[in-house]
Amino acid sequence: MRASPEISQAMAVGSPMAIHWAGIAHELDYQPGGILNIGWQCSDRVCLKGRGAKTALLWEDALGRRREFTFDDLRVHTNTMARYLTGLGLEPGERICMFMDRLPELYFGLLAILKMGGVAQPLFSAFGEESLLVRLADAGTAAILTQRKHAGKVRRIREALPALREVIVVDADGAALNPGERAFSLDREPPVEQFDAYPSRAETPSILHYTSGTTGPPKGAQHVHGSILAQYDTARLVLDLRPGDVYWCNADPGWVTGTSYGIIGPWANATTQAVLDAGFNAARWYQFIASHRVTVWYSAPTAIRLLMREGADLAKRFGLESLRHLASVGEPLNPEAVVWSQATFGRPFHDTFWQTETGAIVIANLPGMKVKPGSMGRPVPGVEAAIVDPRTGAPITGPGRVGTIAIRPDWPSMMRGYRGKPAAYEKKFLNGWYLCGDRAHVDADGYFWFVGRDDDVINTGGHLVGPFEIESALLEHRAVAESAAVAMPDPVNMEVVKAFVALKPGFSPSDDLELEIMNLVRRRLSPLAMPQKIEFVTSLPKTRSGKILRRVLRAREWGEPVGDLSTMMDE
Amino acid sequence: MDDLTRMVIDYVAREYLEEGDNRTLTEDTPLISGGIVDSFSMVSLKVFLEKKCAIQIPNDEATPDAFDTVRRIVALVDNVKRRTA
Numbered sequence: 163m164r165a166s167p168e169i170s171q172a173m174a175v176g177s178p179m180a181i182h183w184a185g186i187a188h189e190l191d192y193q194p195g196g197i198l199n200i201g202w203q204c205s206d207r208v209c210l211k212g213r214g215a216k217t218a219l220l221w222e223d224a225l226g227r228r229r230e231f232t233f234d235d236l237r238v239h240t241n242t243m244a245r246y247l248t249g250l251g252l253e254p255g256e257r258i259c260m261f262m263d264r265l266p267e268l269y270f271g272l273l274a275i276l277k278m279g280g281v282a283q284p285l286f287s288a289f290g291e292e293s294l295l296v297r298l299a300d301a302g303t304a305a306i307l308t309q310r311k312h313a314g315k316v317r318r319i320r321e322a323l324p325a326l327r328e329v330i331v332v333d334a335d336g337a338a339l340n341p342g343e344r345a346f347s348l349d350r351e352p353p354v355e356q357f358d359a360y361p362s363r364a365e366t367p368s369i370l371h372y373t374s375g376t377t378g379p380p381k382g383a384q385h386v387h388g389s390i391l392a393q394y395d396t397a398r399l400v401l402d403l404r405p406g407d408v409y410w411c412n413a414d415p416g417w418v419t420g421t422s423y424g425i426i427g428p429w430a431n432a433t434t435q436a437v438l439d440a441g442f443n444a445a446r447w448y449q450f451i452a453s454h455r456v457t458v459w460y461s462a463p464t465a466i467r468l469l470m471r472e473g474a475d476l477a478k479r480f481g482l483e484s485l486r487h488l489a490s491v492g493e494p495l496n497p498e499a500v501v502w503s504q505a506t507f508g509r510p511f512h513d514t515f516w517q518t519e520t521g522a523i524v525i526a527n528l529p530g531m532k533v534k535p536g537s538m539g540r541p542v543p544g545v546e547a548a549i550v551d552p553r554t555g556a557p558i559t560g561p562g563r564v565g566t567i568a569i570r571p572d573w574p575s576m577m578r579g580y581r582g583k584p585a586a587y588e589k590k591f592l593n594g595w596y597l598c599g600d601r602a603h604v605d606a607d608g609y610f611w612f613v614g615r616d617d618d619v620i621n622t623g624g625h626l627v628g629p630f631e632i633e634s635a636l637l638e639h640r641a642v643a644e645s646a647a648v649a650m651p652d653p654v655n656m657e658v659v660k661a662f663v664a665l666k667p668g669f670s671p672s673d674d675l676e677l678e679i680m681n682l683v684r685r686r687l688s689p690l691a692m693p694q695k696i697e698f699v700t701s702l703p704k705t706r707s708g709k710i711l712r713r714v715l716r717a718r719e720w721g722e723p724v725g726d727l728s729t730m731m732d733e
Numbered sequence: 734m735d736d737l738t739r740m741v742i743d744y745v746a747r748e749y750l751e752e753g754d755n756r757t758l759t760e761d762t763p764l765i766s767g768g769i770v771d772s773f774s775m776v777s778l779k780v781f782l783e784k785k786c787a788i789q790i791p792n793d794e795a796t797p798d799a800f801d802t803v804r805r806i807v808a809l810v811d812n813v814k815r816r817t818a
Contacts, residue, residue: 224767263768288771314752442797443766468772471796623773653792655773673784680777681748689773 182544183574186391190430192364198387200368201244201277202359203394204429205237217434220408220454221266224440229266233432236270239348241357243267243274246346247305250328254279254360256304257370260415261285261294261312264439267332267348268415271307272425276368276387279360283370283382286416287312292635292686295319296379297372298326301581309333313343364388364574370581371418373518374628376618382581383518389422389575390430392522396542397427400514401458402487402529410436410451411460417625418518419491422575423460427522444472448480455484462492464623466499466511467654474506482507487529489514492624493656494612497535513538515567515610517598518626519590521575525567525610537609538602546570548595549604552616555593561606564613568595618712620649622657627691629712635686636661639679641669646702648716650695661693662715664701671698703730734760737786737810741803744781749774760804765797775800782806788813 184194191207192198208214214234221229231239252258258280262268268284275282283301285294294315298306305328308316313331317340320326334345362368368387372380397403401423409428413419428435436454440446442465451459469477488503488511495513503511512527515538525547527539541547548557549565558565569576576596580587590596601613620627632647643666649657663679665671676696684692703711717724734742742758749770750756756769764770770778779795782788790813799809 224763310753311751312753439768441763441765441768441770442772443763443801444798446766468797471793472798658776673780677777677780677784680780684774684777689771692773692777694773694776 177546179544179546179570179573183391186395186544186574190391190394192391194364196363197361198364198366198390199276199359199362200387200390200426200430201240201273201275203390204273204426205233205240205277206359208233208429208432209237211432213432216432218429219266219269220434220436221264222436222438222440222450222454231266233429236273236429238353238355239266239270240274240277241354242348242351243271243346244278244357244359245354246351247274247280248278250305250330250344252278252280252305252328254362255281255367257281257283257301259283259285259298259301259303259306261287261289261306261308261316262332263287263309263311264414264437265309265332266437267307267346269425269437270348271332272369272415272421273429276362277357277359279362279366281367281370281384282421284415284421285372286414286688288690289315289416289688290684290686291315291319293631293688293691295322296631297382298323300372300379301370301382304328305330307332307346310337313339362387365578367578369421371421371518374619374626374631375586376628377630378628379631380628381583381586383418383577384579384581385521385575386578389521390426392544392573392575393422393427394430395544396523396526397423397431397433400512400523400526400528400542401427401460401489403428403431403433403458405432407457407486408434408436408454408484409458409460410438410454410456412462412465413460413491418521419460419462422522423491442468444469444476445480448477448482451482451485452480457484457486458489459485459487460489460491461511462624463490463495463499464492464655466490466495466503470499470502471654474502477506485509488512489526491516491523493621494536494538500533500535510535515539515600515612519577519596520569520573520598521577522573524569524573534605534607534609537605537611539610540608541610545573547610549602549610550593550595550597552592552597555595555597562603564601564603566616567598567600567602567610568592569598570594571596618648618716620647620657620659622649622652622659622690623655625690627659631687632659632661632683632691632693635683635691636663636679638686639682641665641675642679644702644710646710646712646715647693648712648719650719652694658694659691660695660697660719662697662699662702664699705730735807738803738807740785741782741806745770745778745803748777758803760807761802763801764803765801770800772797778806782810786810786814788817 411424515525629647636645650660
């Protein structure tokens with residue numbers, strides 16, 4: 163990965179931001195230019211600081227089974243997995259995918275991959291085989307760690323992945339596997355006390371997270387080991403993690419929140435974190451908080467709105483007085499949710515803003531700062547943010563004036579490239595700024611207020627879904643001639659996918675066809691990408707050159723003006 | 734086991750259980766909290782019930798809690814049917 167010329171220029175400047183990050187490097191005992199390995203930092207370093215006996219992970223699953231691991235367990239388990247992976251001939255720099263539910267092996271495995279110098283590629287376990295195939299093929303993934311219940315999806319695409327040498331099943335437990343698959347058991351593998359972590363540097367690739375855009379398949383945002391500076395710093399400053407905390411992050415490590423703040427940030431701070439490997443259930447969630455005495459909770463607006471639907475009375479049946487700080491990420495947090503949490507939990511959810519590409523929180527309502535319900539907050543220490551004109555990159559000043567959110571390179575956790583797509587990466591920078599693709603304005607107090615996306619990407623439940631992927635999957639159905647996927651408003655998920663579908667001759671709209679198409683997309687891509695509504699149409703609005711005008715369909719869904727239609731073909 | 738219960742169990746097993754998931758579904762298997770059906774997929778389950786039972790389930794009743802087991806789903810469907818009969 164190469165640095166953008168914009169970034170190189172910024173790096174040469176000894177800005178106050180650079181001074182801030184130098185201080186953080188000092189806290190982590192990192193000498194600029196020296197060795198920096200996230201896997202080692204989150205386990206061995208914590209033990210060397212005398213906190214090996216402290217609880218690192220409180221894990222619980224849907225059946226109520228519990229396991230507890232200390233930081234010394236974390237150190238030994240990550241050593242053990244790192245040695246196992248190295249023993250298979252996996253080399254530093256190779257992409258190793260984690261494709262499993264929130265098992266302890268997911269958390270240990272990610273750090274183990276980083277310890278042995280591999281590039282960790284976590285993928286959401288609900289992904290269907292098409293989503294999996296696209297991401298593994300693009301990454302040239304060498305190995306995948308998975309579990310029995312998801313192995314079938316890997317088997318069905320393995321022939322199309324010539325680079326995939328190893329399929330490792332972490333819960334085989336004696337069950338028969340297919341030829342070419344290996345069973346790994348953390349409990350049965352001889353524990354490895356000593357493992358020399360790979361001598362990675364700040365710019366060594368660490369984690370590869372895929373993110374969706376408007377056009378083309380998803381892009382792999384490449385992060386580096388130096389990101390830990392920002393994740394460590396913001397976990398403490400923004401999430402307010404303190405030595406005695408029990409911290410719960412709802413996010414799955416298949417997404418960037420789940421790695422930056424579900425693994426790296428808390429463990430770099432030697433924080434005890436609780437993990438619930440189960441689906442949503444309001445009473446169960448409250449019971450989990452109460453029984454583990456969770457003090458800091460990092461959640462998402464969709465989850466908060468689901469809790470709101472269940473009512474405040476339910477929350478009050480549980481002893482939730484341990485909660486000290488609440489934060490939220492993924493999509494704008496509506497003011498009602500902030501007010502509700504204040505009334506229900508006695509404290510507000512603090513909204514935070516960042517993206518896969520930023521690697522860590524860049525704008526937030528910091529603890530102690532006045533929360534303005536509905537605002538994203540202000541830039542965090544070490545980060546310079548502004549509103550700029552998306553065409554020129556020129557800063558837009560003055561309260562209430564809308565532009566694109568832009569961040570000044572470089573901050574430590576900024577992605578260092580889109581894998582194999584240098585042009586797409588360069589397009590993210592303009593006039594010395596990284597452009598986030600989100601529109602906002604700033605008020606007189608410097609608080610940022612989200613307005614909307616700059617593109618057609620759908621933010622559903624805090625996850626970005628690209629229309630291109632959905633439309634490609636829709637076209638796989640024998641009855642679909644053409645389609646368009648757009649966001650439609652939803653009271654819980656902010657946006658959900660709606661598909662407009664024109665059928666081939668000989669097919670007619672029906673209830674069964676609608677359900678068949680919905681389930682096809684769910685299985686091929688993921689539940690997030692499944693259209694929650696399908697509207698059958700005879701044709702789609704297009705430009706005279708034949709390009710589908712998604713913005714027209716989207717505007718109709720949101721009751722907004724459709725804008726300039728001069729290029730549109732007559733419908 | 735009545736026909737509706739059987740139909741819902743069969744549909745959930747066919748559509749939502751992963752190939753390697755050997756769990757036996759019963760009327761009381763946790764679906765949402767058990768991680769078998771997520772809150773997004775719940776929509777396709779709701780559409781399935783509406784089509785097969787010729788009903789409209791109000792959105793505010795289609796909660797993760799109401800869809801957490803087949804027994805609760807059947808109770809919800811029966812309730813909606815009674816109200817609209």
